[in-house]
Amino acid sequence: MLSIAALYVYPVKSCRGIELRHARLTNAGLQHDREWMVVTPEGRFLTQRELPKLAVVATSLDATALGLAAPGRPPLSVPLQAAPDSPLREVTVWREECLARDEGDAAATWLGELLGRPVRLVRFDRSRRRPTDPDWSQGLDGESLFSDGFPVLVLSQASLDDLNSRLQAPLPVERFRPNILLAGCEPYAEDRIGSLAVRDVRLRLVKPCARCSVTTVDQSTGTVRGDEPLRTLKTYRWDARKRGVMFGQNAIVEAGDGALLAVGDVLAPTPLSAA
DSSP states (O other): EEEEEEEEEBBBTTTTOOEEEEEEEETTTTTTTTEEEEEEEEEEBBOTOOOOOGGGGGEEOOOOEEEOOOOOOOOOESSSSOTTTTOOOEEEETEEEEEEOOHHHHHHHHHHHHHHHHHEEEEOTTTSOOOOOOSSSSTTTOOOOOSEEEESSEEEHHHEEEEESSSSSSSOOTTTOOEEEEEETTTTTGGGGEEEEEEEEEEEEEEEEEEEEEEEEEETTTOOOOOTTTHHHHHHHHEETEEEEEEEEEEEEEETEEEEEEETTTTTTEEEOOO
């Protein structure tokens, strides 16, 4: 029986995530997922690929604020209610331009002192949608916030277990940053699923997730630990056409804006050919 084993949201792109028992779904993914992002003063996105130390920034959410914490730093609180005079600015994720609101000098100073370089914290501004890549969206009107390209990342516990059986030292799920972790299926079953449904929710799985150097970063210390799991993944998960190792599936929210997902929800899968 296919079900949700865990739910994760990553409020600040490339910072530490939050494991949830319940998560609100929006058209752009789980609520507050990748809603904030660290950028250069010029507005270019920054991730653990360039700044592994982002991994040590813990995030929290309550009804009024985004919380940031890191070793040796006082905690920082960023109001969820944007200041009316917070400046709008253009920022980039890969080659895409997005509209964002700057979260101010206090957040920029806090992050800059931790990371050792000038940065800004910005929040996605929803007055301009960010559509998903139409080449992969299967005709759906998908959207995301500051994720690399798609709003939901799906991975199965069985796939992680299979990978770990091939590694000298098993890795935690945090290395792979999924939003939805599946239970009750065979390894890599997500590769053969076209969609997942529960109640009014329907997620369309549209593109394998190409893995990068973020998977080599120890999420507890913010340091790169060799070349695993990429070296092992390349031996059996290499896709020559996409020129990368694939692990997990990107998904678009086809239906269910405003619905609540919960750990333990039983999912109805549709085979890939029938989605």
